[in-house]
Amino acid sequence: MACLTHERLLELLDYDPATGVFRWRVSPNNRVKVGSVAGAVRPDGYSQIRIDGKRYMLSRLAVFYVEGKWPTKLVDHKNRTRTDARYANLRHATQQQNCANRSLAKNNSTGLKGVHYDASRGLYRVRIMRNGVRRSLGFFVEKEAAGAAYNDAAVPLDGEFTACL
Secondary structure, three states, X not given: OOOOOHHHHHHHEEEEOOOOEEEEOOOOOOOXXXXXXXXXXXXXXXXXXXXXXXXXXXXXXXHHHHHOOOOOOEEEEXXXXXXXXXHHHEEEEOHHHHHHOOOOOOOOOOOOOOEEEEOOOOEEEEEEEEOOEEEEEEEEOOHHHXXXXXXXXXXXXXXXXXXXX
């Protein structure tokens, strides 16, 4: 199966960069009406659209629609909302940049990225990982100081992709 061309995408779908919504220009089958919203949310929270029997990530399609070429890198959601495909919310990113913009892990108990409480020491431990190397940034009595230490280390490394929480 050939890769989706820009011409084929424009033939099938309309995209509103301000809202991030795709609508069908032509009906892909007898169950879908022209003008209806295209796409569905996957179990992992990302949206996708099926075109000519193949599934495409909505965020990648949005970039392709606007720029006319497939993104060569990952597409990052600036606000970390997986279903927000507004073009202003999307940017090209490396794997490391995309990970830097990740939300807190579900099991994070401190509410701060890179910070966990070491009960045996009674201190907050701060660590950061980049390029497969984990660096310890130290131990702190106050949680806020630990969070500031992480942010101070992350901002120079990640720039605009830093997700200081």
